[in-house]
Amino acid sequence: MAEARAAQKSLPKINPVDRPFWEAAAKDRFLLQKCKSCGKVQFFPRVACVDCFGELGWIEAKGTGTIHSFTLVRVPRNPAFKEEIPIYYINVILDEGVIIESRLLGENKETVKIGDRVRVRYEQTHNPAIKLPCFELAG
């Protein structure tokens, strides 16, 4: 470790459980898991339904929702994000009823407040195969 490498933005370490989600995101689609037994919709991807432990399938979300809470990150955990501070880190309630953690982008993000409508926006990462679902204000 003679030379320090420049920090790189974090990427997901895709595994058998969440691979369908990331493969869909790369095609600008947002997948949620839905229980085959009780119909519960959930996120993040898991191996069983958090309600009844049933087996899971996937549904496509509309990609729209509402700001539930937000924070302006001035000290990101990964220094690779430092040049972009403040980062608008958000919780969104998707219209399918699940909370998503994500990032708000776009010119007018400074006006964000709880309850604002948002829509998904897919950001290309430095890995050509991976896109991140972020959000922008819909109004």
Add this chain to the structure above:
Amino acid sequence: MRRNKVCLVGYGSTEYSRTSEDSQLQHYATAIRAALNQTGLRKKDIHGLSITTQASPDTAPHVAEQLGFELDWVLNADYGGAGGVGAVRRAADAIECGHLDVALLVGGNSFDRSVAHQRPLEYQRGNFVDVYGYGGPNSLMALVQRLHMENFATTLEQIGKIAVAQRFNALNNPQALFRVPMTMQDYLNSRMISDPIRLFDCVMPCSGAECLVLAAEEKAKQITDKLVYLVTDAEKVHYQVADMQPVKTTFGMKLVGEKIFSEVRREDIDLFEIYDDYPIAVMIQIEDFGYCKKGEGGKFVDAHDLTYKGDFPVNTGGGELSVGQAGLAGGFLHVVEALRQLRGEADGHQVPKAQRALVTGIGWLNYGRNLGTTAALVLERRK
């Protein structure tokens, strides 16, 4: 020891494979589903979970979160080839003690290379949080604090009063890293980290350690004449885990408190050693314990003196906010300070009447919710 109250009531297995690349979690899910089917138990009947594996980077609580279990008892039965027997013994202890009635004990292995070199939490936080440039726990608690301020009109001054009072408590504690007075202006003017979380909302990471010694009563009497008893204790793991729109401003401590205060009276507690990774977390726990209604923590703080000299002494040695957070020693600091107080050994910051102490611990912030673990106990000094 002889046992007569614990039975083994079912089991579940997976296929064994030399080539499967299914994740460890998928294998767990298959075995658990089989056991649930065999016993007719439902997921919500399960109150305890033990995990034994070398193939998953995640500790038992993190596995429980990913499997979606809300629990009263969780165990990392990390005893190598003795993991099965060891898990049964410890689960039996917990069942005999009345902490739970049904526990699932799971062991496994997998050849899934994608997680082989990950650390705990790297799936949940690594794949779905860190990728967005978040600021660690500071950002996740900031989301909680913003909701508390928005929903309940809680002010920065009310939250800051906790930090300021704890600093006063630290001034005469030689262990504390911060022993210069802090004013409300100091708190309000401290640098923004992940708004509304400021620098003086955050703990200072440091090195250090804490140790506790427990003994049976008869042995304890031979060791000391300052007898401090564990009166009652409870925990909640992954409160609201199955709720996709959880209430972020209520912790599992609400349910812990209901158990604790079925054994002792709220008004009989003399001092409060409340896990303080952030002042807002202290305020929310005070609400969850029922010392005021949900959302009225700000008014409660306004109406009480939180110093060691006050009517509601909180974190009497300064807490982690002023002493420092020596990693996981942070969860022991509060127990040690309670002991120091109950033994009358808190020189310079002694609570005058210190007979019973409430001590809490909370663990990490989870995806979309708030805390993974919440636990509390009551200690009592007896003559």
